Amino acid sequence: MRLDKYLKVSRIIKRRSVANEACDSERVAVNGKAARASYEVKVGDVIECRFGARVFKAEVLSVREFAAKDEAALMYREL
DSSP states (O other), rough: BBBHHHHHHHTTTHHHHHHHHHHHHHHHHEETOOOTTTBBBTTOOOEEEETEEEEEEEEEOOOOOOHHHHHGGGGGEEO
């Protein structure tokens, strides 16, 4: 699954267009490297998102095409 779609489905970022912009402006890194929106997310990847002064770090636990609101938080583990 594409990184921008994963960020939206897991509800880390609310909209896919916002996730895409964050990737383009290099505010999202995967495994310590800046990642483009087209990066293929795999289980075990560590995603780091920078929102101003706040840094959100999470490990990918599962990759699903769709997730209900209560299941979205089960797709990753916050570090």
